[in-house]
Amino acid sequence: MIKRVNTLLLAVFLCAAAVMTAACGTGGQTENSASAGSTGEAAAAASTEEAAPAGQTAAAVTGETAAAATTQSAAAATSASPDLKPAGNGFLVVIDAGHQRQGNSGQEPIGPGASSTKAKVSSGTAGVSTGVPEYQLNLDITLQLRDELIARGYDVILCRETNDVDISNSERAAVANENEADAFIRIHANGSGSSSAHGSMTICMTPGNPFNGDLYEESRHLSDCVLDAYVAETGISKEYVWETDTMSGINWSQVPVTILEMGYMSNPSEDEKMQDPDFQKIMVTGIANGIDDYFEVRKDMAETAGDDMTAAQAATETSAALSTTGTAAADSRTGSTAGETGTERITD
Helix, strand or coil, X not given: CHHHHHHHHHHHHHHHHHHHHHHXXXXXXXXXXXXXXXXXXXXXXXXXXXXXXXXXXXHHHHHHHHHHHHHHHHHHHHHHHHHCCCCCCCCXXXXXXXXXXXXXXXXXXXXXXXXXXXXXXXXXXXXXXXXXXXXXXXXXXXXXXXXXXXXXXXXXXXXXXXXXXXXXXXXXXXXXXXXXXXXXXXXXXXXXXXXXXXXXXXXXXXXXXXXXXHHHHHHHHHHHHHHHHHHHHHCCCEEEEEECCCCHHHHCCCCCEEEEXXXXXXXXXXXXXXXXXXXXXHHHHHHHHHHHXXXXXXXXXXXXXXXXXXXXXXXXXXXXXXXXXXXCCHHHHXXXXXXXXXXXXXXX
């Protein structure tokens, strides 16, 4: 009887010892892990070889570590998500800030293969009230528009980012062509011999343009969208879409193109308004809204045709769709005649 009691006591003692050993092993794991985390030395060895408690494999410890790391990574990604750029929408926009500090009166063909020529690029006009050169205003708006479009998911390329360049109008179009832009936006401001002239217009080629008349429907639609959204946002009065084949920067373009004349720098009120930083933000929003409106057609066409259609492929379908929608308004076509014979000092 006494021997059986002693045997039972011995068994209880051994079990208690095993439990204490396991508890100490767990405590050692915690201390070793904390130490490795604080010192950065041999963290993997400590957690895998030294800290595995009785009955728990090294693989289990490794699995827990990986799960913890995954959780931490997910938490970090979540906290960082507000700073992430939006997913791209697949469209590339090339923006040309019209003119430059020093014009170049050297001649270049008005279009591919043309015998007639015009100056490569001019320096533009200047504010009658503020004295700010047009090339500076154009660049200010272009830089802000780039940032706004990127925030909306577009890819953006600028023809120039400084005023001290020498880039002809055909070379600016080449930037859009070589990068296969989905839209070529040319930012300008207007001038007139009359200080009462006011408002905004856009410019595109005519349907019979000998260089790129096949781009008329898309370019006209782009011009309409940008002009309508711009005047709606800014409150600047709407003039018209001027269809002309006299702009070499348009004639050399092989992608949908428009020139936006934001307002008249020869009009004191519009000149001062276009130099107001808060109003410039409104201007940029209006332009970006117009670009959004233009691409809605392409998005709809791509979604209808399926996910495999690229933006460039959708452009072909868009052109066909626009040719049946009659986007060009009669008053705008009439206005183009006035634009060519009026007092506007429009050059590209």
